[in-house]
């Protein structure tokens with residue numbers, strides 16, 4: 149069932165507003181998407197790489213796969229229309245919906261068929277809250293060769309931290325999707341061999357692990373991975389326990 153969206157709220161909505169919204173937009177029955185989520189479905193575009201692997205699905209999704217983008221383009225939603233994911237959460241907490249539930253996107257290898265995907269804007273470290281450049285993927289400027297073999301400069305992917313606003317919006321999205329049938333939560337690392345630090349320890353502990361412990365979501369179990377992916381590292385699941393628990397700030 150499709151229920152029309154409610155009144156859209158402007159860019160950069162405060163997370164306090166998000167937290168106060170009801171998760172079904174007040175329409176009841178769990179059928180509607182909340183107006184705290186910005187609808188950009190008419191603007192979303194597939195990359196040439198994603199096009200051949202995107203299709204409609206008949207079974208409704210039951211899992212949410214967490215991703216880090218590995219870059220940040222600021223807090224303007226239009227900058228993320230070509231990022232392949234159902235949802236995006238920007239550094240200021242803005243939560244965007246880009247695709248219908250019945251669109252299967254090529255976002256997470258073997259986990260695609262039954263899942264929604266959410267991408268968090270930022271290049272996040274492989275150690276919780278680290279500011280050591282060695283803990284980030286290509287954070288500094290570098291040179292590379294393009295397809296024509298020309299030498300190009302890249303400014304680097306930078307060094308970001310998960311913000312409290314992103315955590316709040318991520319948890320909000322979980323609660324919202326539970327109302328639409330969500331029972332499982334995964335990290336991209338579990339779905340394929342390419343992304344070893346995706347979503348990384350901060351996103352997993354503060355959002356994924358929160359969903360497991362506080363909402364009873366299933367992550368497949370300690371050894372679970374498909375399509376050449378790796379199980380969630382134990383340290384992603386537990387690092388914050390000694391640092392104050394699930395409400396610990398991202399930067400230790």
Ligand SMILES: [Zn+2]
Nearest residue numbers: 215216336346
């Ligand atoms: Zn990913």
